[in-house]
Amino acid sequence: MSGSRAQAIVRWTARTVLRATVVLWASATLVFFITRLVPGDPAEAALGGPGSQASEEALDAVRQRYGFDQPLIVQYGIAMLALLRLDLGTSYALRQPVVQILADTVPGTATLAVLALLLAWAMALALTLSHTRSSRAGAAIGDTVEIVASAVPHFWLATILIAVFSTALAWFPPVSTGTPAGLVLPVVTLAVPIAGFLAHVMRGSLDEALSAPFATSAVARGETATGLRFRHALRHAALPALGLSAWAFGYLIGGAVVVETIFARPGLGRSLLQAVTVRDVPVVTGVVLVSALVYVILTVVTDALTRIIDPRIGIVTR
């Protein structure tokens, strides 16, 4: 039994790693070809764009250095080989290795996104557990809170939060300060929409679980309302929300573009925005690949967690 289980885990791991690798490779390929569609001379972009007063010789030198004069397929091969060595090239605008830029910016964004995800979960749980199934008004309020939360644009929420909590109340700094207090508003800004989505899914499955026959039989055994929620329904409610978390993390990285700009936080999102505005292709490629990597890892993690929580899926089955 345990032997076959170990085998199953090995098989699952192998399959997962293979799949993740394929997704990453495909992402890299996709990004490579998309970025080749970017209009303009890449050599010129590498020298600071058309505003620079680059000479023809300088352009030629750059073409040679980056291999822009090679056929596309050769360039692709070079890029993929470089990727294997974790070499993502050099930023046109920052004149720094992209890997270095990523190493500098990933921790900040990761902190932001992880905290936001945790807060979103906490908020969603609070919203889910506080809502009463029986009351129609309660359900309507819950619905509205969820929709508003999930619909609020980050930049608008940030604006309102700054106006209220920094300018009017002076509780939290409006820009990153490097202290925990400086993290509060950006994290809340990022967390609110996600909390809305999570709460919606959670509340749906909580309702489903509470009206399931097993809930009735639990009550018939003398289970209390609280016990029913925590011991039974919550796990069911958490499952779909867990499945959503990998997606949510990607959403957070997207949101970081806005939040990091407003709250003046260094990070992946801000690098990306800057890179897009100046068409700094290597940095864009790097950021997209990192987020794809994060997504893949998180998918694997949430998948594994789901299998742990939900014995029905199990490691053995596909």
Added chain:
Amino acid sequence: MTHTTSPAVDPLLAVPTPGRRWRRVTLGEVVAVVFAVSLVVASVAPGFLAPQNPAAVAPLDSFQPPSLAHPFGTDESGRDVYTRIVHGAGSSLLIGLAATGIGLATALLLALVAVFGGRFADAVVGRTVEVLFAFPALLSALLVILVLGPGPVAATVAVGLSTAPGYARIIRTSLLRVRASGYVESARLLGHSPARIVLRTILPNALSPLLALATLGVGQAVVWASSLSFLGLGAQPPAPEWGAMLASARVYLTTAWWLTVFPGLLILATTLATTTIGRSLDARSAGWGQSGPSGQSGQSGQSGRPS
């Protein structure tokens, strides 16, 4: 094997009658529909709701706070914000609709190829969608903009394409579910041709959740497009598009709050309305037939990703 009535359900309601098929209409739904209708009116005939010219500048009338003459105040060039919001509804909605349309059309194509194109096509499309999923929505939108350059059209395409993988997954599931359903089997057993089955049974049933999905998507697309405008990558001022208005208003946040608050509230209200309508369409179609997207598009964007 009788199905005894579940204790919490009024048994007489469980005996279905045609009239009870529809859920009761809630107040929220009424408000949402009224709001949506006004939005449509604003898009088609903005002059009906706001007779003034949205582009008329009155430099000496700038930064007027909300008043009777200017219910939402005036902006930095003395333009009436209410008028601009009404006149901006069209382009904002158009962006939302067009983006959703692009997203759904792309998704439909992918899903059809996946479901009807054989096992290999399904694998290819499945992998592709999985890869696209690895690109968070805003990131893929930025990639599209990187190629197309900033602007309203690029933003619309960007938002549309970035929502496609989520939709594709939902539509594919829906197609597969319908294809495996008992009623498609019944149609086969009656000797109907594959073409007839696809056209008359599979597609109508599989695509019926699309309406709800699209409604939900429009609100989200408006939000995303406005975010791109805020980042300076979408519609640009002086277009009275809401996102662009918000983007330029943020600069004046400290002195003219109304410039930020009202367009923001409108975006929020739009999403609230479309989501409410979308969810109720969803719930109704789910109550109507099991082919309803319950659980799929009930979480709509969410289960895939919210556009």
Added chain:
Amino acid sequence: MTLLAVEELSVSFGAGRDRTSVVRNVSFSIAPGECVAIVGESGSGKSVTARTILGLAGTGSHVDARRLELAGHDVSRLAERELQRLRGDVVGLISQDALVSLDPLRRVGAEVGDPLRLHRRTSARARRRAVVDLLARVGVPRPELRARQYPHELSGGLRQRSLIASGIAAEPRLLIADEPTTALDMTVQAGILRLLADLRDAETGLLLISHDLGVVASLADRVLVMRHGRVIDEGPTAVILAGGAHPYTRELVHAVPEGVPRHTALLAREAESAPVPAQAGSSSQMPADAGARPVLSATGLEKSFGRGSHATRAVDGVDVHVQSGETLGVVGESGSGKTTVGRLLLALTEPDAGAVLLEGEAWSGVPERSRRPRRRLVGFVSQDTSSTVDPRWTVEHVIADALPGGLSPRQRRERAAEALAGVALEPALLDRSPRTLSGGQRQRVGIARALAAEPRVLVLDEPVSALDATVAAGVLDLLDDLQRERGLSYVLISHDLSVIRHMSDRVAVMHEGRIVETGPTETVFTAPEHEYTRRLLADVPMRPSI
């Protein structure tokens, strides 16, 4: 001393004009060691009555009773907290569907041990031991292992036993069993009934809710018959099963096809008239006419699912032949492969080996294109018609879909109305959605659609399993009439031995993918040759002879 006393219990839902009475003026009592059964069809209020005793009538309910006393507690006046103390401790509930009545995300042991955790101060260790004992007591083999497993890893029978273990964990004085054996195979059902009988004999009061008179007969001391929320008849089990005092009781009793000969209408039977076996012999003889060409025949069918070591052989060397105008009954427990045989006969799947012939021509192993024109010859009625009709369509559209092409809209509507009339439904239903119909009406629409294609043979897969007994009886009568009128052949797939016996000319008994025994119905039922058949027949909870 009474354990449970219910006097003039009424339950209603809603308020104002929407208020609906579900239980009206119900009175009964249960003494320790006594088993009282409530029988009735869907919507009769029997389950609501049972749950009201637990204080679980549901949201929006109004409970009104002169007396509702459980072991000395006035249930109608207790607060939720006090009710919680009674539930699981003084009164236990065994719900009908173990498949969904155990929390799929918790271990079986935790579920079983919950009443102990909630009502007894025991250590976790003692509780674990108690759980193992309980599981062993309800006849769960390897209880230590099962306690650690999750519900989905257990078979239906083991799940139901675990649920019972959970219900009796705190040794309640009253046990409410709501359809405890529904959805279980015969052999499993028999074991569960024995278990409940043991509990009753150990002085536990038992309230049994069931629609199955066979189950009731084997357990209950007294029976209440409920209809539309009222108790319309009650008395000792034997009296009720003999037809009781109320006409409806008689109808209910007669609706069971048990022991009713072939081609005898179930519902039209006069209550007093003795069964008429006369026709039985002749009709079972009829299809066996030598030289009659089989309409549908299959030889050496094999079908496996899955690949490699995970492959399961669902059908393993099956031969079936359906003659014109006869009914072939295919009986077996769940997982025996009978449904797969049905799908092979319908050519919905291709056999791995063997061949199916339709009217002597190849039906399997040919391209779908060549099969398509002949598809109309083979009709299908499933257990649940609602899942086999396009949810967007009206009844008219559903039936018209099966009509031959080239009809004008008006002709289509007329033909659809005729088809409805053929299954005794009113043309007014044409514009309704099948989903808004009752279960019996829906099954009739399903049959009407199947017949609209003018088939030679119908595959009926559990056609009445989802229906209440009287409704099912009506459908069975209809099928019998149609067969005689139109000379149809039936392949009737069912797990219900009484239905099979009543409807079939010949029977094939399936077990683990094989047909273990086949022959004329009465021969198989009265003189089973195969060991498995004998076991199957022995497990049917027989009504005491009247």
Added chain:
Amino acid sequence: MRSRPRRSLIPVAAVAASALVLSACAGDSEPTATGPTTGGTLVYASGDAEPTCLDPHVGGNYPQALLATQFLESLVSRDAEGEIVPWLAESWTVSDDALTWEFTLADGVEFTDGTPFDAEAVKVNVEHLQDPATQSSTGYLAVEKVASVEAVDDLTARFTLSEPDSALLESLSQPWLAIESPAGIARGMEENCESPVGTGPFVVDSWAKQDRVTLTRNDDYSSPPADALHDGPAYLDGIEWRFIPDSASRYAALQAGEVQVIDNVQPDVLVQAEGSDSLVELDAPRPGSSNRIELNSGKAPFDDVAVREAFIRSVNVDDAVSSLFQGTAERSFSPLASVEPAAYSDDSLFGYDLDEANTLLDEAGWSEKDSDGVRTKDGERLTLAFPVSTNQSIPAEVSLFEQLQAGAKDAGFDVQLDLLDLASWYAALGANDYDLVSAPYTKVGPDVLRILYHSDGIVPAPSGYFANHAQVDDTAVDALLDEASATLDEADRAALYEEAQADVLEGYYILPLYDQQNHFLLSTSVHDARALGTVSTPSFAAAWLS
């Protein structure tokens, strides 16, 4: 040989210049209770783009100048009156043929890495600027005419020019030509970009990308410019130089006390801050060109001077400026910034006169109007492409263009505003795909006119870049600018530049709007901060916190 050119010419800049020293305003309004106190870290929030390299030799843009002012110093500076004053060079002489300049350097100055500041260092710096590998653009252009630099002795550097350059001192005063440690430069571009080494009052300690540059006090500082408020090391312990791109966040941070100084302040915020007693404004318009709209005279319809005049007459700039800038910006009527002593204004040319505009257009043949009210000529619409770079134009300016667009519409112009990112904007310019454009140019001294209006500036560099957007191709203007560049006599030079400016203005090549806005907002706790008279970057060498 003449020593040190003195005397500024026209003191037009007096009003603006007096505002440059903030301490004056702050000191007046508040009774100065205490003198300067040592210590504290000033937090500066910049809304300018974060430099990609802190070495202003590389590239050379304003964000680099802002930062470089804190840790690098130039050979000369310019005071509030617009006069060149000594800094790292104590004095200088120029030969009669104006081709040889000798600078006597300050003695005893060391770079913060310990390298002595000497003539060799000056030579290395100029060569660094001229080395294509440095990728310098601003500095490179400024030393274009320097053929070589020779270290005559430790403290004497001799510049040999290829042709006379009356703008040499002005060029050298700019932060983009600041002197860096030769040892620092020798580390290579990558390292030098991270932390250039100079002689300034602060030292680059660390640079957290996208977040902040941390500057610490240079305790050995000894080389302030001649117009400094304070000798010796700075009072501040250091400066946190933060990058906060969002203007609302920046102001919120200032209000919350997170930062003490912000730049790129929006007009409405300035107006609001006027009422605040905790905030002080520092208005320091940049030198070089004024903000103006350039009319592309290189193609139709603006190849016709009458159409250019008509456009200029048709727009009401005064109202737009006063509504959008709310009194924080003065209307300009000059090609040059008001801080430039050589600026020449003529407001008579720019009066708003719609009738005149219509008459001019009618006469120029644009007499028809289509259904949209847009004038046409030979079927051609009077459409003006106006690409706007969102990176270079602040929101208020974009709004201003919108208002002008609305005004010009009345005269029948169809102005097509197109907001573009920098790359697309350059592309549009390179493709000559514009009729109107606005591009400020910051440079010390009137020599900027040569860059902007000399016909040499029409020929694009290989990358497509060119500076003469108005495409002024006038041999008279060229001659004036060439002559001015070679004329060292202040009065003669000024007269030549005035004539050139008059030609540009009267040719209706440009529509001057206002000075390049450069507003800083400071907390009142910051004292004695000032903007340098060179490119108006703020200096905190004398600043202290209370």
